[in-house]
Amino acid sequence: MAHKGRIDVHILPGADHFTMGQGGSQELPPDQPTSGREEPPAKLTSYQGGKSTSSAYSAVQRPQHVAFFMDLEPFPEEILLLILSFVRARDLVLRCRLVSRRWRRLVDSPSMWRIKCEREHRRELLLAAEMCPDISWQRVYLKTPFSRNLLRNPFGAEQLKYWDVTNGGDGWKVEANCSELEGAERPTCFVSSFGWCKKSQTIDLLQEGLSEHFLDVHQPSICISDWYAGRHDCGCVYRINVELLAANKNTVLKEFSLAPEPIPQWNDTRYHQVSYEFRHYGPSVRYVKFKHKGKDTKFWKGWYGARITNSSVTVKCHNLEPCT
Numbered sequence: 615m616a617h618k619g620r621i622d623v624h625i626l627p628g629a630d631h632f633t634m635g636q637g638g639s640q641e642l643p644p645d646q647p648t649s650g651r652e653e654p655p656a657k658l659t660s661y662q663g664g665k666s667t668s669s670a671y672s673a674v675q676r677p678q679h680v681a682f683f684m685d686l687e688p689f690p691e692e693i694l695l696l697i698l699s700f701v702r703a704r705d706l707v708l709r710c711r712l713v714s715r716r717w718r719r720l721v722d723s724p725s726m727w728r729i730k731c732e733r734e735h736r737r738e739l740l741l742a743a744e745m746c747p748d749i750s751w752q753r754v755y756l757k758t759p760f761s762r763n764l765l766r767n768p769f770g771a772e773q774l775k776y777w778d779v780t781n782g783g784d785g786w787k788v789e790a791n792c793s794e795l796e797g798a799e800r801p802t803c804f805v806s807s808f809g810w811c812k813k814s815q816t817i818d819l820l821q822e823g824l825s826e827h828f829l830d831v832h833q834p835s836i837c838i839s840d841w842y843a844g845r846h847d848c849g850c851v852y853r854i855n856v857e858l859l860a861a862n863k864n865t866v867l868k869e870f871s872l873a874p875e876p877i878p879q880w881n882d883t884r885y886h887q888v889s890y891e892f893r894h895y896g897p898s899v900r901y902v903k904f905k906h907k908g909k910d911t912k913f914w915k916g917w918y919g920a921r922i923t924n925s926s927v928t929v930k931c932h933n934l935e936p937c938t
């Protein structure tokens with residue numbers, strides 16, 4: 615018969631989490647021992663200095679995983695909560711949550727996700743929770759809206775995917791960097807042409823895991839960064855504009871724009887950074903619209919204009935407004 619609170623647990627060597635089986639409604643496979651069948655004596659293998667002390671296995675025959683069944687229903691909730699907190703988030707939501715009402719309540723509880731955050735040292739989420747007691751732990755844990763780049767495809771790894779593009783001249787092209795950009799994940803960039811080449815992305819802050827209350831009351835810092843450079847043999851021009859938009863996607867609540875001096879011909883090809891931090895921007899911000907553009911100064915056919923890469927929009931919790 616099926617056991618509602620039983621789990622099939624696989625513990626991988628060196629892992630810090632469990633891999634769950636098909637919840638508690640799974641029958642025992644035919645070749646597994648049951649209460650009415652005599653079980654063979656168990657064999658224990660221990661390791662000291664990387665060598666097996668068991669005669670049943672050679673020193674190189676390390677077990678790949680350990681699988682066992684455990685009935686967790688008798689455990690008190692605080693112990694069951696601790697055990698489940700070692701399960702991967704995906705398995706918690708897609709498998710454990712379906713086992714029973716009790717398990718669903720534990721998986722959905724703030725305590726579950728707080729334990730996981732503390733274990734994984736997610737400092738920004740813990741800081742956000744201190745300032746906002748009503749934060750949705752599960753949603754924020756799974757969406758991870760803090761301190762990650764909310765822009766997609768910032769290096770051109772997927773060509774122009776996710777960007778809204780307006781092509782001038784010969785349009786945008788993805789090329790290798792002319793000079794190294796320290797800390798960049800990829801050595802590639804978007805290259806503009808002899809007419810204004812424009813790109814933009816609009817970020818839905820609610821979809822990324824932030825709540826209306828958190829944005830309106832606590833107003834976390836919204837930080838933007840962009841890097842641009844030119845070819846050594848041709849000058850270029852670069853522009854950036856970032857808008858914080860209301861729910862209708864049209865009302866601009868805050869804005870940052872910059873038009874740096876053009877990069878001259880015969881330059882050193884090094885990258886220049888533009889950065890800005892939105893703070894105290896007021897309520898009703900729901901979207902970030904990130905726009906930049908570039909072109910060359912010689913009107914040369916091909917791709918001699920501004921080279922742009924490593925664009926980013928991040929949300930940070932170091933200057934949160936308190937609840938009033």
